[in-house]
Amino acid sequence: MDFLFIADPLESFKIQKDSTLAMMRAAQEAGNRLWFCQSRNVLWRDDFVVADCQALVIKPSSTHWYELGDIESRSLKSFSAVLMRTDPPFDIEYLNTTWLLSAAVRQGAKVFNEPSAVRDHSEKLSITEFPELIPPTLVTRELEAVEHFHQTHRDIVIKPLDGMGGMGVFRVGADGLNLASIVETLGENGARTLMVQRFLPEIAQGDKRVLLIGGKVVPFALARIPQGNEIRGNLAAGGKGVAMPLTEGEKRVAEKLAPILNQRGLFLVGLDLIGGFLTEINVTSPTCFVEITDQSNFDVPKFWLATLEKALA
Structure with a gap:
């Protein structure tokens, strides 16, 4: 072929x-x-x-x-x-x-x-289709809405909708230090839409990348663990990648989404999960094949190819 x-x-x-x-x-x-x-x-x-x-x-x-x-x-x-x-x-x-x-x-x-x-799946906004799987989330351009969300949840994460690799992700704690400045800068004074979520302390155990291929779930995730004082687990931001078997909770989320997304034509998907909560659905160019393969007994590229060949048959 x-x-x-x-x-x-x-x-x-x-x-x-x-x-x-x-x-x-x-x-x-x-x-x-x-x-x-x-x-x-x-x-x-x-x-x-x-x-x-x-x-x-x-x-x-x-x-x-x-x-x-x-x-x-x-x-x-x-x-x-x-x-x-x-x-x-x-x-x-x-x-x-x-x-x-x-x-x-x-x-x-x-x-x-x-x-x-x-086109139909914004990698960040698409999680809103599954509200039962996501942490408390706000999508807005309005500073006042972010301030109210912060008053409710106290510890929050703010990120742009078009970021990648952890770019532009900020945490604002209970003191609210620099909240307005961060929102104004990231949101370009209301010109860009932001996503705000309750901070998940489980990030210390890793931001898990779970791969879905042809409606099937790869049984190992790559936990991208923040290093030092960093809150971002993204490998591009210095996170440490550790492959580990899916937990039962992660498996339930992945097995629910895999057939739905595959039926829509999303053959390869990278779910991001923190503490069992769905935070992103990556569909443009999901990664972590090599890290999972090198650290487990599961050959992701060969599984991808075999599944693709079946889809083409």
Whole structure:
């Protein structure tokens, strides 16, 4: 089979732990042909959605680890699967790419995750569909609403809706120190919507990443544990990643959401759970394949590939 990966520049990959690279390796080792392009190389031309792409070979070297062929123009429907793996932020150009990918789907392309489903699922706001699973949460642009929420819950976390990797996450304790300043700065004086949640002390045991693949739950989570005085467990913010079996509570949440999200075309999903509460539903480019595989007896990339092959059959 031919797999097209739409991803960030290959030279930007963190090759020791990149989930997209792990997918590529698994696909290549199983005898599939790899193709690569960036989202800017997806275009509408001559009545078709095409990619100006290159054949890709993954090599064992840790320095010169890939080899690219000449640029070829191919319709997206000519690939066995198109994997959208461009990292957030979900900006206007990301949105434009999903619209092109939706056009490709109408022409017969098989795109994972389904682009209309990605558009419909804000990685932060989508949790509001499942209020019974989330901590006390406020979504607003109004400082007064945040102040009232803080008076109720005393210890809160504030974050922008379009952040990633823990970017722009602030905790405000009972003293309310700098609350107005944080809201005004993050919210650009009311121009941007913010999410506010009750602080969950269970973050000390980790912000758990739980992977859903093809409606199935990966049995190990990656607990991203904050270090030092940091409240953010995100690996990009210096958190320590520790793989561990899912708790019964985490399993219940994951098993409830897995078939619902898969039915919508969200083949690969990364749930974020703190203390059993759902805090995010990541659908753009979920990660943690390598860390879970390296620390457990569960090979996530091979499971991803086997599940994808079944979906394509």
